[in-house]
Amino acid sequence: MTSFEDLPIRDDLRGRSPYGAPQKVVPVALNVNENTHPIPEDVAHDIVARVAAAILQLNRYPDREFTELREAFARYLGHGLTPEQIWAANGSNEVLQHLLQAFGGPGRRALGFSPTYSMYSLLASGTGTEWIDAPRDADYELSAETAVAAIEQHDPDVVFLCAPNNPTGTPVSLDTIRAVADAARGIVIVDEAYFEFADPGTPSALELLEGRPRLVVSRTMSKAFAFAGARVGYLAADPAVIDALRLVRLPYHLSALTQAAALAALAHSDEMLAMVDEIRGQRERIVRELGRLGFRPYRSGSNFVLFGGVDEPGALWQALLERGVLIRDIGLPGSLRVSAGTEAETTAFLEAIALFAPSAANRIGA
Numbered sequence: 001m002t003s004f005e006d007l008p009i010r011d012d013l014r015g016r017s018p019y020g021a022p023q024k025v026v027p028v029a030l031n032v033n034e035n036t037h038p039i040p041e042d043v044a045h046d047i048v049a050r051v052a053a054a055i056l057q058l059n060r061y062p063d064r065e066f067t068e069l070r071e072a073f074a075r076y077l078g079h080g081l082t083p084e085q086i087w088a089a090n091g092s093n094e095v096l097q098h099l100l101q102a103f104g105g106p107g108r109r110a111l112g113f114s115p116t117y118s119m120y121s122l123l124a125s126g127t128g129t130e131w132i133d134a135p136r137d138a139d140y141e142l143s144a145e146t147a148v149a150a151i152e153q154h155d156p157d158v159v160f161l162c163a164p165n166n167p168t169g170t171p172v173s174l175d176t177i178r179a180v181a182d183a184a185r186g187i188v189i190v191d192e193a194y195f196e197f198a199d200p201g202t203p204s205a206l207e208l209l210e211g212r213p214r215l216v217v218s219r220t221m222s223k224a225f226a227f228a229g230a231r232v233g234y235l236a237a238d239p240a241v242i243d244a245l246r247l248v249r250l251p252y253h254l255s256a257l258t259q260a261a262a263l264a265a266l267a268h269s270d271e272m273l274a275m276v277d278e279i280r281g282q283r284e285r286i287v288r289e290l291g292r293l294g295f296r297p298y299r300s301g302s303n304f305v306l307f308g309g310v311d312e313p314g315a316l317w318q319a320l321l322e323r324g325v326l327i328r329d330i331g332l333p334g335s336l337r338v339s340a341g342t343e344a345e346t347t348a349f350l351e352a353i354a355l356f357a358p359s360a361a362n363r364i365g366a
């Protein structure tokens with residue numbers, strides 16, 4: 001059988017593996033940080049109506065500048081942003097790829113603080129950008145000093161700050177973001193994919209955009225908006241950044257159907273985001289209960305929790321899967337990650353994992 005290695009593939013892609021979160025059909029899937037709440041039915045009807053109207057015009061190319069959608073994102077984000085400062089694409093993964101196509105590339109370096117979102121290094125490799133893993137502080141925190149030291153050492157063209165960080169959930173302070181933006185010569189991307197799940201009152205890096213033309217804040221509809229299947233991500237930055245991204249995007253990259261669906265969902269953003277408080281509540285419950293069971297949950301500002309204190313992550317992951325609960329083994333020693341689901345899903349996870357809790361082992365041992 002032919003392997004891709006036998007093909008005349010680019011040398012820098014040899015030996016690489018694709019993004020690979022397992023996609024399994026299980027009763028309780030809490031492995032890829034999706035919003036497990038379905039879209040409210042009245043919103044779904046509105047989406048269908050707008051998509052239906054768009055279908056009647058599918059003989060034409062869509063608005064290449066997705067003007068109406070950029071207006072809607074600017075309104076949603078607030079902070080005095082204008083549509084000229086907004087970009088969008090098929091998931092924030094494509095937004096991030098556009099950024100690397102424009103500001104990374106052969107002979108350039110992108111830096112992130114590991115462990116962090118695995119797609120950053122994959123997008124770097126796909127665009128021929130060198131990837132640099134810089135370290136974090138204890139408990140996966142990231143202080144301004146640690147971050148700036150890495151930037152001074154490596155002088156990257158692109159910096160990724162995942163705030164809060166996936167897979168650890170760690171919030172990133174505005175102090176750290178400001179220090180990185182001020183120390184870096186290159187583009188600084190703050191990935192706020194999980195921003196809506198942060199504790200109320202948490203400031204967004206959007207506050208720092210003014211006067212910082214190399215700072216970019218990326219968001220997605222995949223998580224808080226429960227819209228992962230629609231593939232819509234976006235960013236806010238200086239209009240000059242948007243001009244640069246126009247050079248690398250494919251023409252008409254956002255289909256008319258995607259634009260229609262996203263506009264309909266954004267028109268109902270209050271209702272779409274109504275589940276966010278409930279999910280944050282389930283995350284707090286997971287942190288509390290895992291702690292009580294003797295695991296070591298890390299600080300989280302997202303809709304998922306990384307927890308340590310797991311003797312054999314692979315075995316525990318498998319044991320939960322056998323009970324219909326799929327979580328994520330992200331390869332961090334002694335740790336697993338779980339997404340906050342509905343109350344029922346979270347209960348199913350907590351009941352299953354209680355059977356294998358360190359505190360249960362202690363009780364049996366005692």
Ligand SMILES: *Cc1c(COP(=O)(O)O)cnc(C)c1O
Nearest residue numbers: 091092093117166193220222233
């Ligand atoms: C889920 C996630 C995204 C979102 O990707 P989409 O392509 O918008 O679905 C972006 N960044 C991080 C860190 C994520 O975890």
